[in-house]
Amino acid sequence: MRHTHHKLVVMSFLTTVVIAVASGKAKAFHQGGAGECEGCHTMHNSSEGMPVTPNSPAGSVGTYLLKGSDASSVCLGCHQKSGDPGPTSFHVSTADTDMPAGSPPRQLTPGGDFGWLNKTYTWIPTLGASPLTSPGDKHGHNLVAQDYGYFPDSYKTTSPGGFYPAANMGCTSCHDPHGRYRRFADGSIAKDGKPIKESGSLAGGQEPDTQQSVGVYRLLGGVGYKPGSLGGGFAFIYNPPAAVAPDTYNRSESLTQTRVAYGSGMSDWCRNCHANIHKDSGPTQFKHPADSNAGQLRRSNISAYYDKYVKDGDLTGIESNAYLSLVPFELGIANYATLKSIVTTTPTLGPSTTSDSPAVMCLSCHRAHASGWDDSMRWNNKTTKIVHNGKYSQESDPFQPFGQGRNTLEAQKAYYDIPATFFAGEQNPLCYKCHSSGTK
Numbered sequence: 001m002r003h004t005h006h007k008l009v010v011m012s013f014l015t016t017v018v019i020a021v022a023s024g025k026a027k028a029f030h031q032g033g034a035g036e037c038e039g040c041h042t043m044h045n046s047s048e049g050m051p052v053t054p055n056s057p058a059g060s061v062g063t064y065l066l067k068g069s070d071a072s073s074v075c076l077g078c079h080q081k082s083g084d085p086g087p088t089s090f091h092v093s094t095a096d097t098d099m100p101a102g103s104p105p106r107q108l109t110p111g112g113d114f115g116w117l118n119k120t121y122t123w124i125p126t127l128g129a130s131p132l133t134s135p136g137d138k139h140g141h142n143l144v145a146q147d148y149g150y151f152p153d154s155y156k157t158t159s160p161g162g163f164y165p166a167a168n169m170g171c172t173s174c175h176d177p178h179g180r181y182r183r184f185a186d187g188s189i190a191k192d193g194k195p196i197k198e199s200g201s202l203a204g205g206q207e208p209d210t211q212q213s214v215g216v217y218r219l220l221g222g223v224g225y226k227p228g229s230l231g232g233g234f235a236f237i238y239n240p241p242a243a244v245a246p247d248t249y250n251r252s253e254s255l256t257q258t259r260v261a262y263g264s265g266m267s268d269w270c271r272n273c274h275a276n277i278h279k280d281s282g283p284t285q286f287k288h289p290a291d292s293n294a295g296q297l298r299r300s301n302i303s304a305y306y307d308k309y310v311k312d313g314d315l316t317g318i319e320s321n322a323y324l325s326l327v328p329f330e331l332g333i334a335n336y337a338t339l340k341s342i343v344t345t346t347p348t349l350g351p352s353t354t355s356d357s358p359a360v361m362c363l364s365c366h367r368a369h370a371s372g373w374d375d376s377m378r379w380n381n382k383t384t385k386i387v388h389n390g391k392y393s394q395e396s397d398p399f400q401p402f403g404q405g406r407n408t409l410e411a412q413k414a415y416y417d418i419p420a421t422f423f424a425g426e427q428n429p430l431c432y433k434c435h436s437s438g439t440k
């Protein structure tokens with residue numbers, strides 16, 4: 001019964017998306033929209049006589065005829081590969097077997113490697129103190145992907161500042177698996193309309209024209225989006241942000257940084273699930289401006305400080321060379337020609353002190369997927385020094401108030417291979433990139 005029912009739905013759905021797919025290029029999988037159905041769906045849970053879904057026998061079908069026990073397991077079937085030395089293009093997770101104790105996750109995408117969720121660190125801060133811990137679950141968005149060993153958050157049941165259920169968190173909470181949201185030539189975004197020609201995320205990609213659209217940034221869900229399997233009132237009210245990533249976005253930053261040109265709208269997008277975070281009440285809650293209104297960097301000359309700040313004690317920086325990928329900002333624009341030219345020709349450009357509205361936003365401090373630090377932070381904000389004695393880690397010391405249980409390899413990877421020598425020998429957390437006018 002169930003099988004037949006689903007087949008019918010698939011057929012009718014196919015007619016609406018097939019046009020979009022037909023005009024795309026062959027090289028990529030999603031092509032900014034719905035990829036080949038067979039990449040994610042199977043009609044009988046059987047391929048060459050073997051069950052595709054490890055947790056159900058061949059012949060029986062999983063939910064939505066998916067090639068995995070749940071939606072995120074389907075995604076990880078391609079987005080994680082065991083044995084991958086990394087960093088590799090679109091891979092966003094490292095297999096457990098590739099990161100035994102002492103070895104960090106390997107992918108260095110702007111969103112971050114979900115493998116950090118499986119890394120728990122413990123250390124003793126001072127003589128006689130009890131051990132402290134940084135649990136894996138606190139390193140980012142926990143997924144439900146049971147074929148790959150990812151489970152719901154054990155500390156939070158809903159999104160802080162909102163009410164999205166943690167038990168339903170997965171890739172498709174944020175990304176539309178069918179990539180329906182698209183950007184048109186006039187900059188507007190909708191769920192249907194002119195067919196999608198390719199991904200709209202990359203600097204080298206095409207722009208929409210009068211006949212065709214491109215996919216929104218990273219296939220993210222827009223207004224009205226929620227997975228069909230999730231009941232209740234969780235549909236998004238904000239569209240995806242304007243942003244452009246470089247064509248090669250998963251790479252070591254040991255020599256040069258990876259610049260995503262965040263344009264505008266990221267904080268609103270996160271507020272689809274975190275409406276009131278850093279905004280309202282709670283006496284102990286950290287409140288910080290985080291958008292193009294209250295968070296403008298030109299307020300209190302913060303743009304100028306960002307541009308001057310190289311590291312603690314060194315304020316000799318200049319705007320053209322000021323960008324730090326560990327503290328990105330939003331440019332305050334949605335013009336794709338400008339965003340693309342920043343990615344390709346002026347990737348180290350800092351915030352303007354005279355024009356546009358550059359702003360602090362959620363991803364100035366957090367990574368969208370996961371990181372090596374608590375609260376999915378881009379740097380360790382739970383220590384008083386991210387570098388001590390010229391080093392990220394004090395791995396051989398019995399007491400580790402600063403490095404906090406991460407060895408050199410792990411800490412350096414969590415900083416995307418940027419060497420500790422890039423910073424001051426005693427370096428504060430990176431709030432100072434914007435607040436160097438502060439208490440020093």
Ligand code: HEC
Nearest residue numbers: 028029030031039074075078090171175177199201218219
């Ligand atoms: C059959 C393999 C395969 C599966 C299954 C798969 N992906 Fe992908 N994904 C790719 C490849 C290849 C790329 C890079 C090229 C491209 O964008 O198509 C990619 C790219 C992406 C991107 C970046 C796209 C852009 O336009 O910037 C996102 C986001 C993404 N995948 C999410 C998902 C999610 C969510 C799922 C599960 C619902 C999923 N993928 C399932 C192969 C796959």
Ligand code: HEC
Nearest residue numbers: 072075079090092109110111112141170171174218260368
């Ligand atoms: C909480 C929302 C959220 C969840 C959950 C999520 N993503 Fe993402 N993803 C994003 C955002 C936002 C970006 C853009 C990050 C940036 O540019 O800084 C992104 C970026 C990506 C990219 C481009 C590379 C990168 O990391 O920047 C891929 C591929 C991708 N996601 C796949 C996945 C897959 C596969 C899953 C599940 C295993 C997943 N995402 C879960 C929000 C999410």
Ligand code: HEC
Nearest residue numbers: 138139140141142153156159166173270273362366368375
């Ligand atoms: C689809 C809903 C959804 C969206 C969109 C979303 N989040 Fe979340 N977020 C959650 C849920 C649910 C939790 C709690 C469960 C967890 O941590 O896995 C959470 C937890 C977090 C945490 C705490 C992580 C931890 O390890 O304690 C941070 C930080 C966060 N989100 C930041 C963001 C940022 C930044 C964005 C935008 C890029 C974003 N979220 C978008 C649902 C969402």
Ligand code: HEC
Nearest residue numbers: 009010013014034035036037039040064071177227228229
């Ligand atoms: C990247 C993976 C991916 C691809 C490619 C994909 N689907 Fe899906 N599909 C999913 C996931 C995940 C769900 C479950 C969504 C949920 O939880 O509501 C789904 C659900 C569905 C449903 C149930 C209704 C709904 O929209 O939730 C239909 C029908 C469907 N897919 C048809 C298709 C067709 C037709 C194609 C090819 C044009 C296709 N899918 C390609 C991942 C994919």
Ligand code: HEC
Nearest residue numbers: 160267270274277285286288290360361362364365375381
């Ligand atoms: C200036 C840096 C900064 C910005 C900008 C920022 N955050 Fe945070 N966020 C933090 C820090 C630091 C924490 C750690 C918790 C604390 O100190 O209260 C945190 C904690 C969180 C948590 C976990 C709260 C909990 O109860 O565990 C969520 C969720 C979150 N942030 C989401 C967001 C979202 C969504 C945005 C954008 C609207 C955002 N943050 C903007 C720095 C920032």
Ligand code: HEC
Nearest residue numbers: 289294295296297299300302327329360364381430431434
């Ligand atoms: C990307 C730049 C940026 C970063 C990084 C940043 N801030 Fe801010 N911060 C701002 C801006 C912009 C304002 C608003 C200034 C104004 O209105 O005059 C602000 C305001 C503040 C305020 C005053 C808040 C109020 O309501 O008046 C505090 C306190 C603060 N930041 C602390 C922090 C801490 C702690 C961190 C690190 C966790 C941090 N900031 C990281 C840009 C930043």
